[in-house]
Amino acid sequence: MANKNSRVLATGSNQITQHYGNAGHGGCDLVKKTNQLDAITAHSDGTVVWCQSGIPNDQGSSGNRSYGNAVKLRHANGWYTLYAHMDYISVKNGQTVKKGQKLGYMGNTGNSYGAHLHFEVRDKSDARVNPEPYLNADLPGAETDEPAGYTGDLTYQAYTQKAWQPKVVNCGDGPDGYAGIYGSALQGLKIDAKNCDVYYRVHTPQSGWLPEVKNSGSGADGYAGIYGQDIDGIQIRVPQGFVDCRVHLKNGDYLDWVRFSKSYKDGTDGYAGILGKAIDGVQMK
Numbered sequence: 001m002a003n004k005n006s007r008v009l010a011t012g013s014n015q016i017t018q019h020y021g022n023a024g025h026g027g028c029d030l031v032k033k034t035n036q037l038d039a040i041t042a043h044s045d046g047t048v049v050w051c052q053s054g055i056p057n058d059q060g061s062s063g064n065r066s067y068g069n070a071v072k073l074r075h076a077n078g079w080y081t082l083y084a085h086m087d088y089i090s091v092k093n094g095q096t097v098k099k100g101q102k103l104g105y106m107g108n109t110g111n112s113y114g115a116h117l118h119f120e121v122r123d124k125s126d127a128r129v130n131p132e133p134y135l136n137a138d139l140p141g142a143e144t145d146e147p148a149g150y151t152g153d154l155t156y157q158a159y160t161q162k163a164w165q166p167k168v169v170n171c172g173d174g175p176d177g178y179a180g181i182y183g184s185a186l187q188g189l190k191i192d193a194k195n196c197d198v199y200y201r202v203h204t205p206q207s208g209w210l211p212e213v214k215n216s217g218s219g220a221d222g223y224a225g226i227y228g229q230d231i232d233g234i235q236i237r238v239p240q241g242f243v244d245c246r247v248h249l250k251n252g253d254y255l256d257w258v259r260f261s262k263s264y265k266d267g268t269d270g271y272a273g274i275l276g277k278a279i280d281g282v283q284m285k
């Protein structure tokens with residue numbers, strides 16, 4: 001570690017092979033030194049909010065697949081860092097990581113033409129910014145001083161098939177990355193945020209919008225829903241910051257993400273779901 005002068009490579013220094021912004025490049029590409037690989041480390045303390053693995057080299061691919069085996073972290077200031085094209089990843093979704101902790105190993109997966117790290121920095125609204133000023137510097141805002149507006153980890157839980165299913169932290173791919181069981185309608189929902197109170201309510205065809213619930217608890221006030229009634233709409237509000245939520249329709253697909261902030265909105269954009277269509281999965285971040 002003596003000569004280490006990179007926050008995102010375990011032992012090396014950053015040799016940039018392609019800069020941010022070149023031909024729309026949304027990150028910067030790094031190697032340890034010409035043709036030298038390295039383990040990838042977390043830029044700052046954070047939580048794994050998205051990751052994928054099992055992706056081969058797939059030149060010309062687009063979308064998330066183009067990132068190959070990749071990890072996205074959310075940090076205390078609400079910003080994100082993303083690490084792409086790894087040979088393998090060694091963390092999983094929802095996991096808390098420390099600055100410098102190993103995330104995986106540099107590779108050539110996804111839309112990649114030679115092993116390197118593609119590193120992105122994104123602001124609170126998930127918009128890409130030039131990562132190069134932050135390669136060896138803190139993200140804006142004190143890392144340990146979570147600013148107003150950051151809800152912290154979101155933990156949520158679905159009631160379906162007559163039981164509360166496992167809690168989910170933030171969102172991700174695969175069966176652990178959402179609350180619910182595909183093909184089986186949600187009939188209850190609980191939500192908690194690490195840093196603030198979260199208020200929410202659900203809609204059922206029989207009862208309309210049900211009373212608002214604050215955080216999760218035990219008993220009938222501690223969740224939104226009525227056992228035996230399928231949920232077809234979800235609304236959330238947080239006193240500060242925002243929560244992104246999307247739902248999966250029973251026998252359907254995911255709808256678009258809906259961003260909820262300090263008050264409920266009206267109209268069909270104001271809730272997650274399509275009234276009349278049962279929801280069988282939900283994701284939040």
Ligand SMILES: [Zn+2]
Nearest residue numbers: 027028029118
């Ligand atoms: Zn790149």
